[in-house]
Amino acid sequence: MNTLDFITSVANRAVKNPAEVLVQVGQCSMAVGSQEIYRSLEEKLPASIAVDYSGCDGACFAGPKIHSEKDVSEYLEGIRVTSTGDSNVRNYIDSQTRIVLEHAGNISASDIYGYIANKGFSALANVLSQPPEQTVDMVEESGLRGRGGAYFPVSIKWRSAMSTASKERHIVINAEEGEPGVFKDRHVMESVPFRLIEGALIAAYATKATSIRLYVNAEAHLSYQRMLNALEICRSEGFLGPNIMGSGFTIDIEIIKGAGGYVCGEESTLLNTIEGKRREPRLRPPFPTESGLNQQPTIINNVETLCNLPWIVLNGADEFKKIGDSDTPGTKILSISGSVNTPGVAELPMGSNLAELMVKFGGISSINTLSAIAVGGPSSGVIPSSESLNLSIGPGFLDGKSVMLGAGGVIGLSQDTNVLEVVRKLSEYNAKESCGKCTPCREGTTRLLELMANDSGDDAIDWNGIGQLAEVINAASLCGLGQAAGNPVLSYGSYFQEVSPGSQGGGI
Numbered sequence: 001m002n003t004l005d006f007i008t009s010v011a012n013r014a015v016k017n018p019a020e021v022l023v024q025v026g027q028c029s030m031a032v033g034s035q036e037i038y039r040s041l042e043e044k045l046p047a048s049i050a051v052d053y054s055g056c057d058g059a060c061f062a063g064p065k066i067h068s069e070k071d072v073s074e075y076l077e078g079i080r081v082t083s084t085g086d087s088n089v090r091n092y093i094d095s096q097t098r099i100v101l102e103h104a105g106n107i108s109a110s111d112i113y114g115y116i117a118n119k120g121f122s123a124l125a126n127v128l129s130q131p132p133e134q135t136v137d138m139v140e141e142s143g144l145r146g147r148g149g150a151y152f153p154v155s156i157k158w159r160s161a162m163s164t165a166s167k168e169r170h171i172v173i174n175a176e177e178g179e180p181g182v183f184k185d186r187h188v189m190e191s192v193p194f195r196l197i198e199g200a201l202i203a204a205y206a207t208k209a210t211s212i213r214l215y216v217n218a219e220a221h222l223s224y225q226r227m228l229n230a231l232e233i234c235r236s237e238g239f240l241g242p243n244i245m246g247s248g249f250t251i252d253i254e255i256i257k258g259a260g261g262y263v264c265g266e267e268s269t270l271l272n273t274i275e276g277k278r279r280e281p282r283l284r285p286p287f288p289t290e291s292g293l294n295q296q297p298t299i300i301n302n303v304e305t306l307c308n309l310p311w312i313v314l315n316g317a318d319e320f321k322k323i324g325d326s327d328t329p330g331t332k333i334l335s336i337s338g339s340v341n342t343p344g345v346a347e348l349p350m351g352s353n354l355a356e357l358m359v360k361f362g363g364i365s366s367i368n369t370l371s372a373i374a375v376g377g378p379s380s381g382v383i384p385s386s387e388s389l390n391l392s393i394g395p396g397f398l399d400g401k402s403v404m405l406g407a408g409g410v411i412g413l414s415q416d417t418n419v420l421e422v423v424r425k426l427s428e429y430n431a432k433e434s435c436g437k438c439t440p441c442r443e444g445t446t447r448l449l450e451l452m453a454n455d456s457g458d459d460a461i462d463w464n465g466i467g468q469l470a471e472v473i474n475a476a477s478l479c480g481l482g483q484a485a486g487n488p489v490l491s492y493g494s495y496f497q498e499v500s501p502g503s504q505g506g507g508i
Helices: 003-012 034-044 087-094 113-117 122-128 132-142 154-162 184-191 193-207 221-237 267-274 303-307 309-315 317-321 354-362 385-390 419-433 439-451 463-476 480-484 487-495
Strands: 021-024 051-054 065-068 170-175 211-216 253-257 298-302 331-338 344-349 370-375 381-384 409-414
Touching: 003 113, 003 122, 021 034, 034 051, 122 193, 122 309, 132 154, 132 193, 132 309, 132 317, 154 193, 154 298, 170 193, 170 267, 170 303, 184 193, 184 221, 184 303, 184 331, 193 211, 193 221, 193 298, 193 303, 193 309, 211 221, 211 267, 221 253, 267 298, 298 303, 303 309, 309 317, 331 354, 344 354, 354 370, 354 385, 354 409, 370 385, 370 419, 381 385, 381 419, 381 487, 419 439, 419 487, 439 463, 439 480, 463 480, 463 487
Parallel strands: 021 051, 170 211, 170 298, 211 253, 331 409
Antiparallel strands: 021 065, 331 344, 370 381, 370 409
16 A cells, blocks of 8 residues: 555544534634633534534634534524634635645644545655655755744755764754744644644655654643644554554654743753753754754754645645745744734745735734834844835844844734833843853843833933943854844834834833
């Protein structure tokens, strides 16, 4: 039996018909009663109507939502719920370019059959029938870059690990996602967990890895449970473990809860915590691809990064390069929140204009309704909303100065927001999350807060001194957290220092 026949045999073993009613139960919608709605429908619906749960499709603003082929309104009397067929939801989803989030919210997250019915594991089947190097070449040709924040070319990282002689080679999936305002990886794991598993297996086969570890944020409880369930299903159906899909390829995925803390998202810190060591970064070089987990070559890829692989394999590198821009092909998932009308996650082509996407997917009438936008979390900065008209999403500094896209968190700030207070909060977060290993970050971030604590207002703050300190922190710190900890202050100095304090509103 070949690998494609294996998929067909699994699909034929489906023990139940596809659910006619799917309740979208995600981290976002649980706050507005989606889990209770699911349980209520389980009890009330007749046996002739199958009900199941999925993850959120990304239109978080409309929750709780159901995806239904039948009218079940009589069973929801007195309960506010939105159909995925609602025009606002459909416009939000259909206006996106979905690769990673394809079918999110519309297929069950509790079993594998919905994923298989939508070409799930077909990419893995193709990969397992060809030499590993062929897949590496395809990824290189596609131009895929990492989506965790650094945007490093995936194929270069893979080849670096493959060139290091070792009996063991590891893949670690970074699902730490600890930045405030970023929740896209959680949506992926809750909505399309089998896509992440398929992407990880493709990467492991291509790079001849001997182990895979999935490192999930300790507070992402629903994501952890969804992935744990999906891994068990894959093992029972032959997609994970010994002789995967009858191909002779054997590997498993171990799921690990993170050690807690923003710094755990830094790859060498992540490796330390897996090994049971203190959560602090390592000196580099050597890089993880040379000496990572247990001093063996290790490839660390983000959730979103790996979920691009099935699409690339099925559609080809050339089709992938038609999306986004020439330097960074493909899409980026953005976590949109703050003073917007339609918060959620949106998957858009790289190179999309920041102001346009905020208006369209934030549901605001004009970019001028915002005073500023906080982009990229505490390792980035804040820009005036007017500046976003000339900025496009992509790698590096969006403004050429201090504001980075990072993992894709975008927070709209209202006209009443005190931007200086936002910068203080971001700086406070960096100071509290510092692991304390290096002096520039440990002492410098605390000193930044002290210098900004002057209650006499913006004019009384020594911005030249603060700016110089922020640059020293960025230049001299050991890891990525410290090397970007000065960015919120630098962005304020670039864009808001000349604005009178009174025009910055009265508080967050």
